[in-house]
Amino acid sequence: MDIAIIGASGFTGGDLIRLLLLHSKAEVTCATSRSEEGKPVSSVHRNLKDLTDIKFTNPDIENLDADFAFLAVPHTAAMKYAGQLKERGIKTVDLSADYRLSKDIYESTYGVEHTCYFEAPYGLPELHREVIKGADFVANPGCFPTGATLAAAPLAKLAHTIIYDSKTGVSGAGVNPSKTNQYTNVADNLTAYKWTSHRHLAEMRQEAKFLGSSAKCHFTPHLLPVNRGILTTAHILLNEPLTQEEVEKLYQDRYKNEFFVRLQNPSLGGVRGSNFCDIGVESEGTRIVAVSAIDNLVKGASGQAIQNMNIMCGFEETDGLRFGPVFP
Amino acid sequence: MDIAIIGASGFTGGDLIRLLLLHSKAEVTCATSRSEEGKPVSSVHRNLKDLTDIKFTNPDIENLDADFAFLAVPHTAAMKYAGQLKERGIKTVDLSADYRLSKDIYESTYGVEHTCYFEAPYGLPELHREVIKGADFVANPGCFPTGATLAAAPLAKLAHTIIYDSKTGVSGAGVNPSKTNQYTNVADNLTAYKWTSHRHLAEMRQEAKFLGSSAKCHFTPHLLPVNRGILTTAHILLNEPLTQEEVEKLYQDRYKNEFFVRLQNPSLGGVRGSNFCDIGVESEGTRIVAVSAIDNLVKGASGQAIQNMNIMCGFEETDGLRFGPVFP
Amino acid sequence: MDIAIIGASGFTGGDLIRLLLLHSKAEVTCATSRSEEGKPVSSVHRNLKDLTDIKFTNPDIENLDADFAFLAVPHTAAMKYAGQLKERGIKTVDLSADYRLSKDIYESTYGVEHTCYFEAPYGLPELHREVIKGADFVANPGCFPTGATLAAAPLAKLAHTIIYDSKTGVSGAGVNPSKTNQYTNVADNLTAYKWTSHRHLAEMRQEAKFLGSSAKCHFTPHLLPVNRGILTTAHILLNEPLTQEEVEKLYQDRYKNEFFVRLQNPSLGGVRGSNFCDIGVESEGTRIVAVSAIDNLVKGASGQAIQNMNIMCGFEETDGLRFGPVFP
Amino acid sequence: MDIAIIGASGFTGGDLIRLLLLHSKAEVTCATSRSEEGKPVSSVHRNLKDLTDIKFTNPDIENLDADFAFLAVPHTAAMKYAGQLKERGIKTVDLSADYRLSKDIYESTYGVEHTCYFEAPYGLPELHREVIKGADFVANPGCFPTGATLAAAPLAKLAHTIIYDSKTGVSGAGVNPSKTNQYTNVADNLTAYKWTSHRHLAEMRQEAKFLGSSAKCHFTPHLLPVNRGILTTAHILLNEPLTQEEVEKLYQDRYKNEFFVRLQNPSLGGVRGSNFCDIGVESEGTRIVAVSAIDNLVKGASGQAIQNMNIMCGFEETDGLRFGPVFP
Incomplete structure (x- = not known):
């Protein structure tokens, strides 16, 4: 399954790529970043050198060739992509705050207008697994x-x-x-x-x-x-x-x-x-x-997003996530 | 004023010596440690090299030649020295827990018998300054x-x-x-x-x-x-x-x-x-x-102990303590 | 392939278990520790809770039921197990210093007598891959x-x-x-x-x-x-x-x-x-x-030991080791 | 003695103020910062709250009312103040790189033209104490x-x-x-x-x-x-x-x-x-x-600058600097 990460130059983008390297069914084929366009992903996420050879591209949802998308952009930026992703039928986990709350509470909490509101399951699988299963758009919880x-x-x-x-x-x-x-x-x-x-x-x-x-x-x-x-x-x-x-x-x-x-x-x-x-x-x-x-x-962002993807796609829920914490 | 520190090889002992270097009226002339007896204080507190030339001695309250004492030993050890210090009329601040609580609460909290109980002011000057003023033995609060x-x-x-x-x-x-x-x-x-x-x-x-x-x-x-x-x-x-x-x-x-x-x-x-x-x-x-x-x-141990000493002795309350925090 | 780790309660033992969880052909079935005998491995390596259910056992090479062994004990302890492992035909990577040097240099460097010396390849694959390939005992380099x-x-x-x-x-x-x-x-x-x-x-x-x-x-x-x-x-x-x-x-x-x-x-x-x-x-x-x-x-101990195991056993050299560093 | 610190909002400025609080003869009466003008020094160096009540001013050498100055501005900025300070007869320690090297080496090393060059002693007292004694402008060494x-x-x-x-x-x-x-x-x-x-x-x-x-x-x-x-x-x-x-x-x-x-x-x-x-x-x-x-x-910047000041002014060389390092 081809994965697109919209907004892949930050920490959660980097960890999505790192974690998906271990996934049995998913492969990151698209990583977008306006500021790093054209550069190899591993020139920014230097820990990933030789583990991925893709380059950052400009986000272009219309022509996006992917089976699944992660939105790893700031709040208010996510709502600009969400509608188009829905229209195109690309299942999506949104790591921003844009779809975690009701419209009212979102707008009063973040002090902005929501320009593309719809309801989405709150992606905390331990509480909402059943509704996540059937969803094509999930709001990943805050850390x-x-x-x-x-x-x-x-x-x-x-x-x-x-x-x-x-x-x-x-x-x-x-x-x-x-x-x-x-x-x-x-x-x-x-x-x-x-x-x-x-x-x-x-x-x-x-x-x-x-x-x-x-x-x-x-x-x-x-x-x-x-x-x-x-x-x-x-x-x-x-x-x-x-x-x-x-x-x-x-x-x-x-x-x-x-x-x-x-x-x-x-x-x-x-x-x-x-x-x-x-x-x-x-x-x-x-x-x-x-x-x-x-x-x-991970559990506070990218790992939970993959856990949600696994549930949404009918994969083993732990796929890509069944490894040991690094201690010390 | 000659100062004795009973139990001077730990962190609070080291900081008492460090802080008293800046005091206008007090000088540490005795620092005891059973385990480090005979060694220069600065061989243990190496930050203090060339700032003090005293050596650790064995604690010997009977022959202690000091005007003021700090007890910087663990709880239950302090009560072994406290009575003798009182008898000898050496004003003392005890940094241990032995005199902070009523006898009952001390014994139930620490699960030991108190073998030399007497009442002492709780040395939090911002709450108890007046009773500290007249005291010759003060219990320094926990951090x-x-x-x-x-x-x-x-x-x-x-x-x-x-x-x-x-x-x-x-x-x-x-x-x-x-x-x-x-x-x-x-x-x-x-x-x-x-x-x-x-x-x-x-x-x-x-x-x-x-x-x-x-x-x-x-x-x-x-x-x-x-x-x-x-x-x-x-x-x-x-x-x-x-x-x-x-x-x-x-x-x-x-x-x-x-x-x-x-x-x-x-x-x-x-x-x-x-x-x-x-x-x-x-x-x-x-x-x-x-x-x-x-x-x-400092405020949680050695500095507050000096603040108490200053109050007990009628010194300027900030003597030795009027310097800037180290940031960053 | 069943793996035994002799001396598994330390950091290198913990990381061997963590890393081998990702290996496609190897499984840790024996982890020894004299001091922790009988306890679940994950009670010591708590990061690994729910990822392994084996318990520490006492080391017993004679009855060891394993295809491959890692010696993760201190120097001079390894030489006590090495001969027996060789006799029993259990391929081994030794993470201690006991087989990294010639007998003379070992004894003068470590100030002890080597009581079970034999020659073993120095397990730095980037320099010695060819001799590692045919070996049944490899000395893993120092960090x-x-x-x-x-x-x-x-x-x-x-x-x-x-x-x-x-x-x-x-x-x-x-x-x-x-x-x-x-x-x-x-x-x-x-x-x-x-x-x-x-x-x-x-x-x-x-x-x-x-x-x-x-x-x-x-x-x-x-x-x-x-x-x-x-x-x-x-x-x-x-x-x-x-x-x-x-x-x-x-x-x-x-x-x-x-x-x-x-x-x-x-x-x-x-x-x-x-x-x-x-x-x-x-x-x-x-x-x-x-x-x-x-x-x-990892490269300084447990990861390189697995890299050596892969070479010795004819596995893909990167098996179990092809994942991204954790940054930040 | 009234001290002016030109460029006092950075780390070396903050430490100059902190250290001079302990000096027996010097007092910081002027601290300049273009960006923080008008704000209390302790609103930027919050560790110093209640220890100094001066405010940042704009640097104005012509009207500077001080007996001694520290230049704690970046290289190339220092040379803009140095000539005027010399003219006005205000003894100065410059913490920047502008006067540490010969003109030639400075210009080739820093890739800029030196617009106000003169020779100044290199303020490493352990090597150059004698020439520092008679100087009215000293170049403080790099850390x-x-x-x-x-x-x-x-x-x-x-x-x-x-x-x-x-x-x-x-x-x-x-x-x-x-x-x-x-x-x-x-x-x-x-x-x-x-x-x-x-x-x-x-x-x-x-x-x-x-x-x-x-x-x-x-x-x-x-x-x-x-x-x-x-x-x-x-x-x-x-x-x-x-x-x-x-x-x-x-x-x-x-x-x-x-x-x-x-x-x-x-x-x-x-x-x-x-x-x-x-x-x-x-x-x-x-x-x-x-x-x-x-x-x-400290020894790499502000403390050494004060050590130089002490030598230049005939004070005890350790004045303000005779206190213990903070460990741990």
Whole structure:
């Protein structure tokens, strides 16, 4: 199956190519980038030298010769391609925020008008697998909401308050240099940012509601001196206390058939480079601490996008994603 | 004034010596270490070469020739020296946990019997300056409770729940090699530990109570890939909502005369090597996020101990501590 | 093909298991560890949870049921197993130093008696592929000599002096906690060690000689704050000057058929987790700077061991090793 | 004494202010920055909040009210201020490259015309203290040449070849975001850059010549994942072999009266934040390895500039610089 990646010069584009090298049925045949047009992909993603010989092209959906597309462009850019891809019948996973929320909430959260809205399944397979199966366009979740929602899901209905305290690696700040991702501002350091106003909170609330929860959700992210990974500490306040055993059973029951969710003491190093979400949980009565660890570029972006593709296309869900995290 | 440091081979001992080099009235004349006895202090604290020529000696309180002592030994070891120091009339700051809590709570928290209990002021000057002034023995607070309590203090009385989500640098794990402080387990990584059961929680609860708060306090620490520093994100749930302006005013009023508390966007880099505690606060109505940053070895240990010494001895409170953080 | 890993609880053991998960013909069925006997492999190598269900066993060569073995034990331990493995006809790659050098040089370099000496090919495929093909026991090179020798090989005959200035990640210091690999001693830091006396120098000299070089070889390693990787800067002093073009041609000619050697500006990030050795070269007349980057646990250990296995067994040389480095 | 810092918004400007806070005779009363004009210095150098209340001004040499000036602007900018400062009789240390080299070598090295050339002492006090004493304008050395020259100086006359293999922290790349100092390009990584062509080599050669050496000098820098510090490994090839004892004596003799040079096993952590240069040396016969460690922003820039000021003004040479490095 021929794959096109629209917007392939960033970190998620690079990881899509890296991961698809291991896929048994898919091959990246088109990688677009306006700024890098004509250059070999491996001149930008130098880790991939000799593993791919394709060159960046200008995005041209009309003449796109591909069976499946990944949109790895920023929000508002994705909506410019989405309609055309739909029309042409090219199945698509969109890694941007453009189709994750209802039109209203999207527009108020991102402060822009949505010029090409339609409904798309929210591509968190552990919650929405059935609707993803039949879809030809899936909205890949944000990196923070992926780890946060998986951490809290088994308890969401029982909680009155959920506080997500997340810590993210620097690759989440993108591939362009800025004060935010400058080494001297990040290394041997830690900061909180968007303490109460990060846009990913809208997705967390949407998914909590989907899970039947009426809990108040809060979210504070922090910028860590690591390259990859998001660790989310979910402080979950329950209406009624639960014992450690009861809590563990809820998590085991919910995730026992989920290959990519592993119930063990989570650490960023333990999932580095992989599509796993490791989750642990500890009860303090009415307050539960649930911690999840993901690689923000894999389970938080490109790996989950491939997982969605596999489900959409009827492939083995783990195809291309069944390899070990790199530790240390 | 001649200073003795009992237990001077660890990180806090090293930083006490480093900081006291800048003090106008104090000089370290005795540094004890059983394991390093006879060696020059600068052969262990190699950063201090040519800045001090004293040698480690065996601790011998009976013959100690010093005007002031710092106990920088582990908990349970401090109580072995404390009584003798008191008897000899040597003013002392104890950096261990042995005198921070009531006897009951100490014994249940640390699971040991206290064999030499007496009451001592809790050496957080921003809360207890007046009783420190007259004291000849002060219990220096734990690193986590220092940052956590300062972050929440202005709101403690108004809260029903306070969740401290703290992130600490590796020097907090001490100077002896272990799996916990091994580079390959920490670098490019993040983990939570003692998710609901860290012993410092007892101090946080004690101080919240002192502040007139009846809030439930919770605490989850994380181990960061940084050398120094603790960033504490206090998620404070209020009974009644407060606006951003109201919250800011509460913090300004409480800290306007505190040299070592600076109200600005906190980061570990911004306080590195210094005695400052930087605090920021943001309102989301009934949930307030207050974030504090300290250097765990300075404001979280040795610097605060010197601040206490200054108060106990009637020196300028900032003597030896009025220098800039090292950034980047 | 059933694979046994003797000494599987360390970093190289972990990476052998991780890498062999991707191999089309090999499966790890035995992993030994005296200290971890009976525990699931994934309880030690937690990154591999749900990817392998084998348990550590005690090493028992006599009853070993395997087609191929990797010795991932320290030097002097390997020689205790090597003879028995040979007798039993189990093809083996030894990752220790025990069979890399002649008996004389081994004994003088390592200061121990070799109690089970025999000759074995030096498993650097780019130099010794032909003899590896027919071998049933191969000595896998040291991590430093791999990167150093590949960096200098095309110029070795033309040089009178080669100075290898290497910088290694912390995983090279092994899996047990020590002052050397303690976070606070390594992070935000850099040190040189064994400035003139590192034992790997003996391998570098042996390989230079094999290449027909009479150059004096020197070696100084440094400990970097990174998890994985060795960057070697080879300062090569020539008898006669060479232009940039001439030098580049020598490298292109030597490595044009080597999949795992890529001629591009090397960085540790660009090879992380992979079996690639990236090499760059720049001429300053009679002084040439050649720089190589490898992942010390992969091309410097476990990946190269699998590459050797592939050659010994007639498999595709890149089987299990044809995947992209993880960047960033 | 009133101090003006021309170009005070960068890292060296920030460290000048930080360090001068500890000086007994100097006070920064003017800090210029075109881009930050009008803002409090501590709004840019947030580590200095509450330690200084001055604001950035536009540079205006004509009306400058200061007793001493530091030029902390880029090369070519410094020459625009230097003449006027001289005319006005304001003693000055220039941290740029503009007055470090002869006019010819400067112009060929930097590829620009020098529009205001005059001779100035090269401000490496350990080599040029006497001429600095009487000077009213001193050229502060580059960061790399400082560490490199101090490492090799005692052996320079005896060497035929010196290869400086240097490893620098990221603050050397300046305060503006770029691909070079982007976290994801540097962290858990290592690269060499300007392998044979770095401009600082001209200073190294000039100083070797000053020391009476006819050795060929070479230089290759590397970019390290650390904030501060330069470790230089000098591979020194001698005409005649020297024993370890002979070499050590040469270093002891040369540096026995130099407070800021400490002969001990060097590490970046051991000098962090301080003006020390730690040097170690090991003999391998005709090849000597000498390693130096400095903080690139202190001994490699701002600290050395203050050391020069102290000498020029007849102050105690260590005034403001006699404090301990921050470790860990």
